[in-house]
Amino acid sequence: MDNDLENIDNILKQLNQADSAFNHYETKIMKLKNLLEVTKIINSTLEEDKLAQIILYSCQGQFLVQNATLILLEDTDKGLFEDHLSIGLEKDKFEVKITKDSPLLKAFYSNPDDESKNLGKKAYFYSEIKKFFQNQGLDALETDVFMPDVLAPLWGKNSLYGFLILGKKLDSTSFEREDLSYIFQFTELAAISIENAKLFEMAIMDRMTRLYNHQYFKNRLYEEMERSKRYQRTVSLMFFDIDHFKSFNDTYGHQQGDIVLKATSGLIKTTVRKTDIPARYGGEEFAVILPETSVEEAFKVGEKIRKRIEAFEYPGQEKPLHVNISCGIAEFKATEDSILTPTDFVEMSDQALYFSKKNGRNQVTIYTDEIPEKLKNMKEENPGH
Template sequence: MPEKDFDEKNNSFAAGNMSMYERKVQEHERKIYDLKNLINLGISLSSNLDFESLVESILYSCIGQLFLDKVVILLQVDIDVDNYYIHMAKGYDEEFNRDRIILKSDSPLLKALSENPFPSLFDELMQNSDLTGDLNELSMLQPNLIVPMKSKNSLNGLIILGSKLTGESITYSEIEFLQDLAKFAAIAVENSRLYRMATLDRMTRLFIHHYFQERLVEEIKRSNRGKTPLTIIMSDIDHFKKFNDTYGHQQGDIVLKEAARLFRNNTRSIDIPARYGGEEFAIILPETDLTAGINIAKRLRQVIEEHEFPGQDTPLHVTISLGVAMYNPEIDFDKKDLIGRADSAMYKAKESGRNKVVAHKG
C-alpha cells in the first residue's frame, strides 16, 4: 500500500475514533448535567411545603425539561378523600373543564399503576381491556404518557403528559428523568400534605388560629420590607348560638363547613383564610389595600347571605358581620394592634344591625 494511502486511511480512522470519543464525552456531560438538575430539583421540591407552589414546580419541571404541549397533575386532595382530581393543568383552552375528570381510589387504573409505578405509554395501557373505562375518562386530556407518583405504599397522584412540541418521541433518558422526578415529587407531595394537615382545621379546611398568627407576623414583615399594602378581615356568623339552639349542633357544623368552603372559593391563592375560633373566620389579604379589602368583604357578605345552606327539610340562611383593617406601621406596632382594629370594626358591624361590613380607617 502506498504510504500516502496508508496515511489517509490512518487519519480517517483516527478522526472516526475522535468523533466517537467526542460523542461519548457529550453523552456523559449530558448525563451529569441532567443529574445535577435532578438533584437541584429534588432539593427544591423537598424544601417546599407550600402545596400550590410545589404542584406548580412539578408541572413546570416537566414542561421545561421535555418541551411538552400539555401537562396535568392529578392528585388525591387529602388522605381522607377517596377521589383523585385534576389539581393543575397547563396547555388547555379556557373552556377545558377540569372538574369533569375524577378517578376513584379503587379504580382499576390506579390499582394497576400503584402495583407497577413506572411511566406508561397511554396507547400501551389502552391494550388492557380492564383499564379502558378509566382511560376513556382521561382521553380528553390527549395523554401520551402517564407517570405515577408513589411514596412508600401510597399513590399520591399522577403526572399526565401530552406530546413534545418538537413532534419527537420521548426518549429513554427522558423517561428515566420522569421516573426519578416522580419519586421526588411523591415524597414532597406527601410531606406537604402532612404539613397542610397540621395547619388546617379538620372541620372547615381553613387554616388554624396558630398558623394565622404566624403568617400575619410574616406578612407584616413582608409589607414593611416591600412597602406593599396588607389588609385583614375579621368575621363572625350572626346569631350562631341561637342557630345551634334552634337547629342543633350538627346543623351548625354543616353551616360552618359550607361557609368555610364559600370563603375558600371567594379568596385568592395568596390569601390566608383561617378559622379564628368557633364561628369566627379571619383572612389575611397580602398586597391588598383597604378599598380592595372592603370589596372582598362585601362580596363575602353577599355570597353568605344569598347562599342556601342545606337543612333537614328546607334550605337555611345565615348572615355574617365583617370588620376590615389595613396595616398601618405608624399605629400597628405589632399584630395585636392590627387584629384589634379589625375586630373592633367587626363588632361595630354587629352593633349597627349585623350582616354588614365596617372598615377601621386608622
C-alpha cells in the same frame, strides 16, 4: 498483512463501541445532573400551587412535551384526586375528579408490586394503560381528556399522591422505553416534594374548613405587619362571625353546623385573592389578612363575602338553609415607628365585628377611633345584654 488489517478492524470496532458506551454514559450523567438541578428547584417551595407550576414547567423543559398535567390527592379522608394544573392544553383545570372507586386508582393501589395483575410503580406509555383496561372491558378513562402519551404515578413513602401526565413531544418523535425510566426518576423526586408540601399543609391548615389554622394566622399577621412597616404599605384585617350560630346548631345539630362551616369557608376562600390569607380563627369565627389593601378596598371585599353568604343555599335539610355573617375590618397604616402590635390589630377588627353584631348583625363595620366609645354607650343603654 491480512492479519494486520483484521487487527486494525477489530481495534476500530472496539473504539466505536467504547465511543458509543462513552456517549451513553455521558447522556446518563447529563440526565442525572439535570435531575439534581430539578431537585433543587422543586424543593424551593412548600406551597402546593407554586410547586405544581414548577413541576410541570420543569417537565416541559426536561422532556420537551407539548402539554403536561398534574393530578393530585386533594381530599385524604375521601381518597379524592383532582386535576390540579395543566399546561399546554385549552384549559389549566378540567375539574376531573378521580374517586377511590375508580378503576385507575384501584389498579395502582392493589398491590403495585405485582405487575402481572396490576399497574406498578413505574411510568407507562398511555397506550399500555389503555390496553390494560381494554382487556378488562373498559374503554374510557378519566385521564383521556388530558391528551396523554405517558402516565406516571406519584408515589410517596407510603401513599399515592397523584399522577404526572405528559403529552406528545414537541418534535413529534416518540418516547423510547428508556425515557420511561428517566421520567419515573423525575416523578419520584416530584412525589417527595409533594409529600413534604402535604405534610406542611397539614401543619398549617384547619382540617375541617381547609382554611389556614389559628397559629399560622398569627405567624402571618406578624410577618405582614413587619413587611408593611418595612415597605410603608397598608395591610387590612377582616373578622367574620356567623350570626346566631349557637342557636343554629341547637336547632339543626352539629353535623349540619359543620356543613355550614365548610361551605362558608369555601365562599370566603373563593372570594378573596390568592395573595390574601383566609383563616379559621376559632369556632364559627373567620379572619382574612389582606396585604397591600386599604380599608376601603377591604370593605368592598367584606360586602361581597357577606352578600354571597346571605344568598347561598346551604344543603343538608329538606329545604335549603340560609345564614348571615357579621364582619369587622381594621387597617394598619405602617410607619417605621408604629407601635401597634398584632394583638392590638386583632382587637380593633374584633371590636368592629362586635359593633356589627350589636348594631343589628348581617353588616360590615370599619373600625374607627369612635367604635370603643359607641360600644360603651350601647352597653350602658342595654346593661342586661
